[in-house]
Amino acid sequence: MTPEKHDELKALALRVREHIVRLSTDGGCFTGASLSCADLLVYLYADFLNISPQTLDAPDRDFLFLSKGHDVPALYGTFAELGYMPKERLANHLKANDSIYWHPNRAVPGVEFHSGSLGHLPSVGLGVALDNRLRGLRNRTIVITGDGELNEGSVWETVLVAAAHKLSNFTLVVDRNHFQANMATEDLIPLEPLGPKFEAFGWAVRRIDGHDFAQLEAAFGALPFSDTKPSVIICDTVRGRGLPSIEARADRWFCNFSADEVTQLLEELHSQEATTLTSETLTVR
Amino acid sequence: MNYEELIKETALADDRLIVMTAENRALIRNLPAVLGPRFIDTGITEQTLIGAAAGLALRGRIPVVHALATFLTLRAFEFIRTDVGIGQLPVKISSFVPGFLSDGNGPTHQAIEDVALMRGIPGMTVFAPADEADMLAMLPQIWASPNPAYVRVNTRPGTYPHAPFKIGKAEVVATGTDATILVYGMLFEQALIARELLEAQGKSVGLVNMRTLKPVDEAALLHVAQAGGLVVTLEDHFQTGGLYSILAEVLLKNELTAKVLPIALNEKWYKPGLLSEVLEYEGFTGQHIARRIAEKLGADPAAITTKTAVIENQFAE
Numbered sequence: 383m384t385p386e387k388h389d390e391l392k393a394l395a396l397r398v399r400e401h402i403v404r405l406s407t408d409g410g411c412f413t414g415a416s417l418s419c420a421d422l423l424v425y426l427y428a429d430f431l432n433i434s435p436q437t438l439d440a441p442d443r444d445f446l447f448l449s450k451g452h453d454v455p456a457l458y459g460t461f462a463e464l465g466y467m468p469k470e471r472l473a474n475h476l477k478a479n480d481s482i483y484w485h486p487n488r489a490v491p492g493v494e495f496h497s498g499s500l501g502h503l504p505s506v507g508l509g510v511a512l513d514n515r516l517r518g519l520r521n522r523t524i525v526i527t528g529d530g531e532l533n534e535g536s537v538w539e540t541v542l543v544a545a546a547h548k549l550s551n552f553t554l555v556v557d558r559n560h561f562q563a564n565m566a567t568e569d570l571i572p573l574e575p576l577g578p579k580f581e582a583f584g585w586a587v588r589r590i591d592g593h594d595f596a597q598l599e600a601a602f603g604a605l606p607f608s609d610t611k612p613s614v615i616i617c618d619t620v621r622g623r624g625l626p627s628i629e630a631r632a633d634r635w636f637c638n639f640s641a642d643e644v645t646q647l648l649e650e651l652h653s654q655e656a657t658t659l660t661s662e663t664l665t666v667r
Numbered sequence: 668m669n670y671e672e673l674i675k676e677t678a679l680a681d682d683r684l685i686v687m688t689a690e691n692r693a694l695i696r697n698l699p700a701v702l703g704p705r706f707i708d709t710g711i712t713e714q715t716l717i718g719a720a721a722g723l724a725l726r727g728r729i730p731v732v733h734a735l736a737t738f739l740t741l742r743a744f745e746f747i748r749t750d751v752g753i754g755q756l757p758v759k760i761s762s763f764v765p766g767f768l769s770d771g772n773g774p775t776h777q778a779i780e781d782v783a784l785m786r787g788i789p790g791m792t793v794f795a796p797a798d799e800a801d802m803l804a805m806l807p808q809i810w811a812s813p814n815p816a817y818v819r820v821n822t823r824p825g826t827y828p829h830a831p832f833k834i835g836k837a838e839v840v841a842t843g844t845d846a847t848i849l850v851y852g853m854l855f856e857q858a859l860i861a862r863e864l865l866e867a868q869g870k871s872v873g874l875v876n877m878r879t880l881k882p883v884d885e886a887a888l889l890h891v892a893q894a895g896g897l898v899v900t901l902e903d904h905f906q907t908g909g910l911y912s913i914l915a916e917v918l919l920k921n922e923l924t925a926k927v928l929p930i931a932l933n934e935k936w937y938k939p940g941l942l943s944e945v946l947e948y949e950g951f952t953g954q955h956i957a958r959r960i961a962e963k964l965g966a967d968p969a970a971i972t973t974k975t976a977v978i979e980n981q982f983a984e
Contacts, residue, residue: 542710
C-alpha cells in the first residue's frame with residue numbers, strides 16, 4: 383500500500399468516526415461496536431470491494447453483508463463519505479420520516495440485506511455465494527460478524543455447510559473486538575483459540591490487526607485463501623477504537639452522549655488524548 | 668404426475684427454481700441427478716437452509732425448501748419471519764409431514780401450530796392441499812406467485828375430482844342447510860366420509876375444502892356462516908390459531924356470529940401411532956367426526972355405525 387493511499391484511508395476513517403460520534407447522541411447508538419470495525423469497512427468500500435454507488439445492482443458486483451448490524455453507524459458513515467447517501471441524511475437518525483435506525487435496512491442504498499438479529503447473514507450470504515457460483519460469476523460474498531455473534535449456533539451451522547460445499551467465493555470476517563454486549567468475550571463464552579476452531583471446521587484462516595490498512599490489504603488481497611475452502615479473516619480490533627476515553631471498555635457498547643460530550647469527543651478523535659466524560663447515564667441495550 | 672415430477676418439470680423449464688432440503692429427501696430423491704448444483708442439501712440445518720434460501724431469492728431465484736414441518740416452522744421460525752418475511756422474498760416452503768401426517772413420530776414432530784405461526788408473518792401465504800391431486804393443482808400458482816409461501820405437503824391419494832385452483836379461493840364441494848364442514852389438508856378425506864354418513868342420516872351437510880388459509884376466502888366463510896346451519900371447523904392443528912381462529916376473526920370483522928363446532932386439538936398433542944390409530948384414538952375418523960356433528964345437531968350419534976377404514980401414511984419422515 384502506498385503511503386498516499388494509507389493516508390487517504392486514514393483520513394477517511396477519521397471522518398467516518400466523526401459521523402459515529404455525532405450519531406452517539408439524541409438517543410445514541412452502538413458507538414463502541416461501530417468504532418471497532420470502522421477501519422475494516424472503510425478499507426473494504428474505499429479500496430477493495432467491486433462496488434460503487436453507481437454499480438449497486440451490477441450482477442458482477444461484490445456483496446458485503448453486515449451481520450453484526452448494530453455497528454451500522456460505521457457503515458452509514460462510510461456510505462455518506464463515499465457518496466452512497468447524502469451526508470445530511472445522517473441527521474435523520476432515529477427520525478420516523480427516514481429509515482436510519484440502529485440496524486441496517488434496504489431503504490438505504492448499498493445495504494444488501496437487513497440485519498440486527500445476530501447469526502442470520504452468514505446463511506443469507508451463503509445463499510448469495512451459492513447463487514454466484516451457479517452463475518459462474520467470480521464476485522465475492524463477504525459477511526462481517528461480531529465475535530459475540532459467534533455464540534449463535536446458526537453461525538456454526540453455516541460454517542459447516544459452507545465448508546461442505548467448498549465455497550471458496552465465500553468469506554467471513556470476524557470483528558474480533560473481544561467484547562460482547564456487557565463483558566469481555568473470554569469472561570463469558572471464551573472463543574479462543576478462534577483461528578484453530580475455524581481450521582477444524584474446514585476453513586482457510588488468516589488473523590490480522592483489523593485497524594492496520596496494510597494488513598487488511600494483504601489479507602483481503604490474498605483471497606481466496608484456498609480454492610476448495612471458504613475463507614475467514616479474523617480482525618483483532620479494539621472496541622471504541624479512536625476514542626481513548628472509551629476504548630476497550632465493557633460499559634461503552636451503546637452510548638448516548640450529551641451535546642457537550644459529542645463536541646469533546648470530536649476533539650478527542652483528533653488529539654487522541656483521553657478526556658473525562660461527565661455522562662454517567664450509559665445505556666446498555 | 669407426482670410431486671417430484673412436477674418440481675422436476677418446473678425446474679427444467681425455469682432455471683430460477685432451486686430445490687433445497689435440510690436432508691429431507693423423501694419426495695425428491697431423484698432430483699440431485701437431474702438438477703445437479705440446483706439441488707442444494709444443507710444437511711440438518713433448518714436455520715441455514717432458510718437463510719440460504721433467502722440469499723438465493725435475493726438474487727432472483729425461487730427456492731423450494733424441504734424439511735419436516737415442525738423443524739422448519741419452530742426451529743427456523745425466526746429465519747422465516749426475519750429473513751423471508753421482512754425481506755418479502757419468494758421462498759417456497761414445502762413442509763413435510765404436517766399435522767397428523769407425522770403419525771408415529773411423537774409430539775416432537777407434531778406440527779400442529781404451523782398454520783398459526785406462518786399466517787402471523789406479514790405477507791406470508793399459507794396453503795393446505797386436500798390430497799396429492801389437489802396439491803399438484805395448487806403448486807404451480809404458488810411457485811409462480813411473487814410471495815413467500817408455506818405449503819402443508821400432502822401426497823395422500825384422493826378420489827375427489829377437484830375444481831381448478833385459484834389462490835385465495837376455497838373449493839365448495841357441497842352446500843348444506845344443517846351443517847357445513849370447513850376443512851383443510853389431509854382431513855378432507857375424513858370430512859368427505861363424515862358428510863356421506865350424515866347425509867345417510869337425512870342431514871343436509873355442506874363441505875368446503877379451504878385450500879388457501881392465507882389469504883383466506885372470506886366470502887366463502889361468510890356465505891357458510893350466513894347460511895344459518897352449524898359451522899364445523901375441522902383441522903389437525905391446535906384449536907388456537909388455525910381455521911377456528913381464522914373463522915372467528917372473519918366473523919368479528921364483519922360483526923357476525925354463528926353456531927360453530929371446532930374439531931381440533933384443544934390444548935394437547937396427539938397420541939402417536941399409525942395414522943389409523945391416531946385418528947381413531949383422537950376422534951378424527953369420518954365416523955367420529957360425523958358422530959360429533961350429529962350430537963351437536965341433536966341427532967343420535969350411535970346411529971352412525973359404519974367404522975371408517977383409514978389408509979395408512981406412507982412416510983415415516
